[in-house]
Amino acid sequence: MRLLFATLTLFALFATPNYARAAAQPEMLDAAIQRGTLRVGFSTFVPWAMQDKNGGFIGFEIDVARKLATDMGLKVEFIPTKWSGIIPALLTGQFDIIIAGMTITPERQEKADFTIPYDFSGMDLVASKTKAAGLTTLAQFNSQDVILTARTGGSAKAAIEAHLPKATVRYFDEEGQALREVLVGKAHAFVSSAPLPALQAARNPEKLFRPLAEPFTKEPIGFAVKKGNPETVKRLNAWIEENTKNGWLKQRNTYWFQGVEWEKNIK
Numbered sequence: 109m110r111l112l113f114a115t116l117t118l119f120a121l122f123a124t125p126n127y128a129r130a131a132a133q134p135e136m137l138d139a140a141i142q143r144g145t146l147r148v149g150f151s152t153f154v155p156w157a158m159q160d161k162n163g164g165f166i167g168f169e170i171d172v173a174r175k176l177a178t179d180m181g182l183k184v185e186f187i188p189t190k191w192s193g194i195i196p197a198l199l200t201g202q203f204d205i206i207i208a209g210m211t212i213t214p215e216r217q218e219k220a221d222f223t224i225p226y227d228f229s230g231m232d233l234v235a236s237k238t239k240a241a242g243l244t245t246l247a248q249f250n251s252q253d254v255i256l257t258a259r260t261g262g263s264a265k266a267a268i269e270a271h272l273p274k275a276t277v278r279y280f281d282e283e284g285q286a287l288r289e290v291l292v293g294k295a296h297a298f299v300s301s302a303p304l305p306a307l308q309a310a311r312n313p314e315k316l317f318r319p320l321a322e323p324f325t326k327e328p329i330g331f332a333v334k335k336g337n338p339e340t341v342k343r344l345n346a347w348i349e350e351n352t353k354n355g356w357l358k359q360r361n362t363y364w365f366q367g368v369e370w371e372k373n374i375k
Contacts (some may be wrong), residue, residue, distance in 0.1 A: 129183055131160065134306055135148060135336075135337045135338075135339055135340045135342045136204045136205065136333050136334065136337045136340045137180070137337075137343060140180070140182060140204050141180070141181075141182065142274075144182060144183060145177075145182055145183045145184070145185050145206065146173070146176065146177040146180060146183070146185070146204055147185045147186050147187055147202075147203040147204045147205070148173045148177075148184045148186050148187065148203060148204070148206075148207050149182060149189050149194055149197055149202065149203035149207075149208065150169055150186060150187070150189065150194075150206070150207055150208040151188065151189055151190060151191040151194055151315055152171070152188060153166050153167075153191075153208070153209055153283065153301070153304070154167075154283075154307065154374075155303070155304075155364045155365065155370060156168050156208065156209040156301075156364075157169045157170050157188075157208065157209075157324065157352045158372055158374050159374065160373045161374065163371060165186050165188075166370065166373060166374070168209075168227075168360055168361065168363075168364040168365070169207050169208055169209055170186070171360050172207055172226065172357070172360065172365075173186070173207045173350070175356070176207070176344075176347060185203075185371065187202060187203045189202070189203075190281055191208075191259055191260065191261045191262055191281075192261035192281060193261075194206055194208060194261070195216065195220055195332070198220060198332060198333070198334060199220070199334060204333070205331055205332065205333050205344075206220070206332040206333075207331055208333065209227075209229060209301060209329055210222075210263075210329060210330065210332055211229065211263040211266075211327040211328065212225065212328045212329070212330045213263070213266060214329075215266075216332070218236050219335075220329040220332040220333065220334060221332070221333050221334070221335050221336075221337060221338075221341055222341075223330045223331040223341055223344045223345050223348055224348055224349070225328035225330050225348075226329060226348045226351075226352070226357055227329040227357065228326055228327060228328055228329060229263070229301045229302060229323075229327050229329055230302045230323025230324070230325050230326050230327060231263065231264060231267040231299060231300070231301060231302070231320075231322040231324055231325040231327070232273075232299075232301070232302045232304075232305040232306065232317055232318070232320060232324065232358055233246075233249065233297045233298070233299055233300050233305055233318065233324075234287075234297060234300075234306070234308045234309050234316050234317070234320075235249075235269075235290065235297035235298075235316065235317055235319050236290050236291075236293055236295070236296055236297065236298055236315065236316065237315055237316060237317050238291070238293055238315075239290075239293050239295070239296050240254075240297055240317075240319065242294040243296065243297075244319050245319070245320075246324055249272055249297060249319070250271070250272045250273070250274045250275055250297065251275060252274050252275065252276055253276075254272075254274075254275045254276065254296045254297070255275070255276045255277075255278065255294070255295040255296050256272065256275045256276065256277045256278070256295060256299050257277070257278050257279070257280060257286035257287070257289045257290060257295045257297075257298050257299070258277060258278075258279055258280075258286055258298070258299045258300065259280060259281070259283050259286055259300065260279040260280060260281050262300075263298060263301065263327055264299045264301070264373060265279070267299065267324070267327075268299055270325075271324055273300075278314065283298075283300060283304070286298050286300075289346060291312065291316070297319070301327075302323045302365075303365050305318055306311045307319055307368070310368075317330070331344050331348075
């Protein structure tokens, strides 16, 4: 009964006509409610969002977006977008919201408005057993002789600049490309958000290893919407607070980040 009441309260918060009249200018949620569909921009990123064997999308962010849309009484439309262009696509109206494991940074806050964190991530390394043999500390990877790879436009860039400024870095549009450089011995290590480095080390034990015991950063993750949506952000924050309090976000995080049962469903 308590859960039902909370769900109905959240739905009322999003759908009430009083909300639509409250904003001086039309906001994202107004348009989504009128359309009947929440358009979600994301980028594929294991295990945040991935294609399953049937061509559909699964992952932590997919679960979050689906539940958010359901609690709003809306359908959800997923719009896969390259990471390097995801904020420009939001600003040009190609979708309503970014739910994509996006770290909240001052640079991004200049372009879009963010909610409170609904999750946290951290940067980690997965390294080549041959090319990076003997490198076991972050300081050892911070050398101009070390070649790192990362995805273009991601949080890895800021983490590398802050913690590994001396390293030589190559950026790629897709994570698969960045990881491949390490697998074939052209780079020492791939920098990415946890838990991907650990998962890749487990999948390729003959070629890769995880040199660090834990991620070397901790970063807040939030929803992003176009600037000028203060009421939308308030209601999204309320949804995050409710689903943090009731344990739903933690439960989904545990499923996707602490286990690998889901791997049987992907390509």
